[in-house]
Amino acid sequence: MNLIREKRxxxxxxxxxxxxxxxxxxxxQPGQFVVMRLHEKAExxxxxxxxxxxxxxxxxxxxxxKSTYELCMAKEGDSIMDIAGPLGRxxxxxxxxxxxxxxxxxxxxxxxxxxxxxxxxxxRLYVVLGGRSKEYVIMLEEFSKLADQIVITTDDGSFGxxxxxxxxxxxxxxxxxxxxxxxxxxxxxxxxxxxxxxxHGVRIWVSLNPIMVDGTGMCGACRVTVNGKIRFACVDGPxxxxxxxxxxxxxxxxxxxxxxxxxxxxLFMERVGDLSWL
Amino acid sequence: MKPSPKKxxxxxxxxxxxIKNFFEVPFGYSEEEAVLEAGRCLQCPAKPCVSGCPVGxxxxxxxxxxxxxNFPEAARILKxxxxxxxxxxxxxxxxxxxxxxxxxxxxxxxxxVAIGRLERFVADWEAEHSIQSQVEIAPAKHKKVAVxxxxxAGLTVAADLAKRGYEVHIFETLHKPGGVxxxxxxxxxxxxxxxxxEVNYVKxxxxxxxxxxxxxxxxxxxxxxxxxxxxxxxxGAGTPKFMGIEGTNLNGVYSANEFLTRVNLMKAYLFPxxxxxxxxxxxxxxxxxxxxxxxxxxxxxxxxxxSVTVVYRRTEQEMPARxxxxxxxLEEGIKFYWLTQPIRYVGNEKGEVVGVECxxxxxxxxxxxxxxxxxxxxxxxxxxxADTVIEAxxxxxxxxxxxxxxGLKLNKYGYIIADENTCATSMRKVFAGGDIVTGAAxxxxxxxxxxxxxxxxxxxLSGEYDxxx
Numbered sequence: 003m004n005l006i007r008e009k010r011x012x013x014x015x016x017x018x019x020x021x022x023x024x025x026x027x028x029x030x031q032p033g034q035f036v037v038m039r040l041h042e043k044a045e046x047x048x049x050x051x052x053x054x055x056x057x058x059x060x061x062x063x064x065x066x067x068k069s070t071y072e073l074c075m076a077k078e079g080d081s082i083m084d085i086a087g088p089l090g091r092x093x094x095x096x097x098x099x100x101x102x103x104x105x106x107x108x109x110x111x112x113x114x115x116x117x118x119x120x121x122x123x124x125x126r127l128y129v130v131l132g133g134r135s136k137e138y139v140i141m142l143e144e145f146s147k148l149a150d151q152i153v154i155t156t157d158d159g160s161f162g163x164x165x166x167x168x169x170x171x172x173x174x175x176x177x178x179x180x181x182x183x184x185x186x187x188x189x190x191x192x193x194x195x196x197x198x199x200x201x202h203g204v205r206i207w208v209s210l211n212p213i214m215v216d217g218t219g220m221c222g223a224c225r226v227t228v229n230g231k232i233r234f235a236c237v238d239g240p241x242x243x244x245x246x247x248x249x250x251x252x253x254x255x256x257x258x259x260x261x262x263x264x265x266x267x268x269l270f271m272e273r274v275g276d277l278s279w280l
Numbered sequence: 281m282k283p284s285p286k287k288x289x290x291x292x293x294x295x296x297x298x299i300k301n302f303f304e305v306p307f308g309y310s311e312e313e314a315v316l317e318a319g320r321c322l323q324c325p326a327k328p329c330v331s332g333c334p335v336g337x338x339x340x341x342x343x344x345x346x347x348x349x350n351f352p353e354a355a356r357i358l359k360x361x362x363x364x365x366x367x368x369x370x371x372x373x374x375x376x377x378x379x380x381x382x383x384x385x386x387x388x389x390x391x392x393v394a395i396g397r398l399e400r401f402v403a404d405w406e407a408e409h410s411i412q413s414q415v416e417i418a419p420a421k422h423k424k425v426a427v428x429x430x431x432x433a434g435l436t437v438a439a440d441l442a443k444r445g446y447e448v449h450i451f452e453t454l455h456k457p458g459g460v461x462x463x464x465x466x467x468x469x470x471x472x473x474x475x476x477x478e479v480n481y482v483k484x485x486x487x488x489x490x491x492x493x494x495x496x497x498x499x500x501x502x503x504x505x506x507x508x509x510x511x512x513x514x515x516g517a518g519t520p521k522f523m524g525i526e527g528t529n530l531n532g533v534y535s536a537n538e539f540l541t542r543v544n545l546m547k548a549y550l551f552p553x554x555x556x557x558x559x560x561x562x563x564x565x566x567x568x569x570x571x572x573x574x575x576x577x578x579x580x581x582x583x584x585x586x587s588v589t590v591v592y593r594r595t596e597q598e599m600p601a602r603x604x605x606x607x608x609x610l611e612e613g614i615k616f617y618w619l620t621q622p623i624r625y626v627g628n629e630k631g632e633v634v635g636v637e638c639x640x641x642x643x644x645x646x647x648x649x650x651x652x653x654x655x656x657x658x659x660x661x662x663x664x665x666a667d668t669v670i671e672a673x674x675x676x677x678x679x680x681x682x683x684x685x686x687g688l689k690l691n692k693y694g695y696i697i698a699d700e701n702t703c704a705t706s707m708r709k710v711f712a713g714g715d716i717v718t719g720a721a722x723x724x725x726x727x728x729x730x731x732x733x734x735x736x737x738x739x740x741l742s743g744e745y746d747x748x749x
Contacts (some may be wrong), residue, residue: 025498039455045546045555046455069555084455086492215546215556218453218494219678220463220518221538227529232522237680251529254631258531262557269552 004082007058012140013133015065015280016108017074020058026087027054032095032115033209033241036061036087037217038073044083045069048214048236051088052111053118062111062140065280068266074280089217090240093207095119099181102174102204103149104130104167104195106187110141112209113186117148120184126150128178130170132187136161151178167191168198175202183207185244189253196244208244210235212255226252285390288317290397295611299581302467302549305608311349314401318346321393324383329395332381334728335436337361339378339395346398355406358399359415363439364432364478364727366407367461369400370470372724373602407477417485418445423741426451426508428495428681431459432723433514433714435482436730437737442485444738449508451493456545459516461723463545464537466575468582469605472544496684510709510737513685513696514730517675517715523567527625532559532633536568536576536672543579561668564588565636567622568672569599570720574606576670577614588613589664591620593641593654617664619643621656625669635663675720685710695719703733704740704747711737 008020026036035050036059047069053060065074076082093116101120105113110131121127129149133139135158145152153170154162163169167187174180175198183206185195192208199206212224212235219237226235227248233239271277290313292298292306309317321343329339338357345354358365374396379385385392425441427434430452438448456462458475483489493499504511520535522528539558542548546556564580566573569592577588590609592599595618599606610616619641626635640660643652677694689697689706696705696712703711713729715721739745 025493029498029500043547043554084492086453086455086494086498088497089494215538215541216454216463219680220520221541222520222522222535223538225522225529232524232528248529251631255529255531257630258559259557262551266552266555266557 004085006076006078006080006082009076009078012062013138015074016138016140017063017065018052018111019061019063019073019076020055021061021082021085022058023085024057026051026059026085027057030054030059030088031092032119033093033112034088034090035217035240036085037089037214038082039084040069040072040076041083044072046084046215046217047073048089048211048217050112050209050240051115053115060111062108064108065277067263068270071267071270071277071280075274075277086217090236091238093119093184093241095123097123098125100128100178101125102128102130102171102180102183104132104171104183104185104187106132106167106191107138108140109185109187109191109209110139110145113184114141114144116184116186117145121148128174128180129153130155130167130174132156132167132170132191133161134158166194168194171195171198175204180204184209189249189256192244193247193249193253196247196249200245206244207241208247209240210242210247210252211240212252213258226255283320285387287391287394287397288313288320290394295613298468299612302582304471305468308404309397309401311351311405314346314398314405315349317394317398318343320384321347322383326383328381328383329378329393332378333361334377334724335361335731337378337399342402343393343395343398346402351402351405351409352411354402355411358402362399362727363436363482365399366403366474367432367470367478368724368727369396369398369403370474371465371722372396373722375603377724415443415485417443420447421445421741423447423509424449424507425510425512425737425741426504427512427514428504429459429513429515429714429716430457430479430489431514431516431714431726432461433516433726433730433733434459434512435479436727437512437514437713437734438487439482439485440731440734441737442482442487444734446738446741448487450487450489451495451499452489452491453494454545455491457489457491463541464572464575466540466544466579468578469575494681496681501684501686505709509741510711512703512730512733512737513705513710513712513716514714514726515678515681515716516726517677517695517720519676519678520671521674521676522671523622523673525622525624527627527633530625530627530633531631532561532667533625533669534559534671536566536572536670537675539576539670540572540579543583549579549583558583559668560584561666562586563666564668564670565622565664565666566590566670566672568592568674569594569601570672570674571601571605573670573672574601574609576672578609578612580668580670581612581614585668587615589615589617591617591622591636591638591664593619593621594643594651595619598651619654621654622669623661626663633666633669636666636669637661637663675715677716682716693719699747701732702736702747703729704736708748709740
């Protein structure tokens with residue numbers, strides 16, 4: 003169980019893993035996630051399920067803190083100590099008509115199973131993928147097969163339009179009548195996507211990534227305010243309607259352990275040495 | 281020598297030392313101390329203590345063996361009734377159970393026999409001497425039982441059914457077995473090595489434990505219903521409640537479940553050696569008056585807080601925490617604000633909590649719980665400074681999991697309706713016990729339910745009795 007069958011570098015510091023786990027492969031639905039614990043002293047980290055084949059599911063991870071660096075350093079043939087899942091409510095897949103899908107960073111990977119399921123329902127897919135520069139726009143090939151139209155944005159203009167994903171959204175809103183939007187990416191991106199969707203009066207789903215501990219509804223670390231009510235992202239989400247999310251509160255909550263995270267990463271870097279190759 | 285009217289004292293870490301570490305507070309009895317204490321038992325024929333025990337341990341029986349210095353036999357007797365004696369000896373509220381009924385305690389000026397301490401002694405003695413008391417396991421019955429949750433109820437029902445010859449599989453959502461014993465109760469009250477030892481005993485009876493298995497997600501309930509002859513639900517009441525006052529989502533406001541899970545299960549007190557962090561607050565406020573509030577307060581102190589204050593809306597008389605826990609907290613310097621209710625958390629521009637606005641209360645007429653209802657006093661608001669707040673105001677049922685059991689009847693609080701005696705639910709072959717039936721209660725009550733459930737599951741599966749007919 004939990005054996006890393008394949009590992010591939012998708013972008014600097016971004017890795018794709020195919021991890022063996024029968025329960026997750028059997029029952030995972032689009033939008034769900036797993037919680038992993040790498041070793042006895044490790045944190046529990048939530049990671050969305052970005053596809054499945056045979057007996058393995060895909061996880062796409064960007065190295066940002068100690069735990070994700072450590073995971074990105076894992077090799078094919080290694081095993082992950084604990085993986086619990088699938089967790090969270092699945093995406094509300096159905097026929098909507100014209101669906102806009104907006105992905106940023108590793109959120110693009112989370113979006114892929116949602117895109118596949120929506121396509122299978124007969125929706126037309128209008129896709130916006132964004133990244134810092136060309137190399138960070140991952141999984142383009144997979145999306146090209148599914149999308150009816152696709153717009154790429156990069157911060158530095160090295161690929162597609164120079165700009166951010168909301169610029170891509172604006173372009174598509176002007177061209178097509180969009181019935182519903184899914185946006186997955188960094189929290190700040192999803193905040194602006196929600197504002198953009200609201201501007202055009204279109205419903206939007208976002209997949210939130212607050213700090214979690216157990217990921218099964220028993221601690222409340224991941225609580226967010228949605229429509230004025232306390233909701234737990236792990237069991238009530240991770241997807242919520244973006245217009246209803248208290249984004250500023252969520253952004254502050256994400257910074258809650260910044261000092262500890264920096265300290266932990268610094269100690270780790272001192273121990274393992276140069277990690278720029280990741 | 282005439283027996284002392286007082287319990288033989290148990291040595292413990294000094295308060296000023298123990299607030300700097302997470303090691304267990306009491307040290308336990310030596311053999312001499314245990315034999316001395318066992319000598320206080322009258323061996324009275326009426327044995328009222330046994331009726332005070334939710335699992336009905338032959339208390340005078342094991343105490344007599346201690347007096348005879350036959351510790352292995354004392355351990356064997358204990359294990360006949362209780363699969364987790366080292367845990368019960370530590371966390372049972374003996375003062376309201378066995379010890380409350382003890383005849384010695386009824387003599388004016390006399391304390392009851394220290395049954396809890398003796399139970400702990402025997403369990404620890406057995407472990408230290410690496411003796412595994414011989415347990416008789418009935419011949420295989422070729423029937424399978426699934427147990428959902430590996431807390432006190434689940435471990436008990438599993439162990440008892442395994443002894444009766446059933447094949448038992450436990451499904452646990454977290455990465456460690458034990459439920460509240462590992463995520464809730466702190467190391468200084470119940471060392472995790474002891475939980476592990478007791479879990480290993482349950483495993484030694486051929487019980488299989490599957491970790492990281494959220495039932496309803498990683499394994500559908502219909503699969504359980506198909507593959508097992510009976511199911512026991514012992515998932516506890518794990519969803520934290522929040523008061524929901526303004527500022528609840530400020531940084532530094534925790535549910536007790538989150539705070540304790542970080543500290544106990546994830547070992548955040550050893551950060552950065554362990555990866556999970558927890559806020560080490562200087563001024564900590566804990567809301568609530570139960571055992572969980574005491575655990576949270578005493579943990580916060582050990583993480584280096586300058587001051588820890590418990591605010592409780594009733595008074596010392598009504599607080600549900602065990603006396604022993606309250607006294608330990610007082611000794612350690614924890615402050616208490618009685619008749620105080622938080623009404624708002626005050627935050628700064630970074631979204632961090634900096635204070636708690638409270639209102640004073642007075643006690644009115646008794647409510648449905650029989651305790652006098654707290655009523656706010658107008659114009660009595662004041663602000664307490666705080667950089668960390670822990671709400672320990674109770675927990676409720678995990679609604680998602682239960683919704684997966686199609687046809688399972690719940691009460692108005694969302695807990696499972698199960699027969700008090702048989703633990704049978706509204707669904708055929710599904711039994712339930714522990715906090716998911718009663719709401720948050722004690723470890724031993726959950727174990728008591730586990731014991732009864734094992735008995736009735738056995739009768740059901742052997743065709744002797746059908747609770748659904």
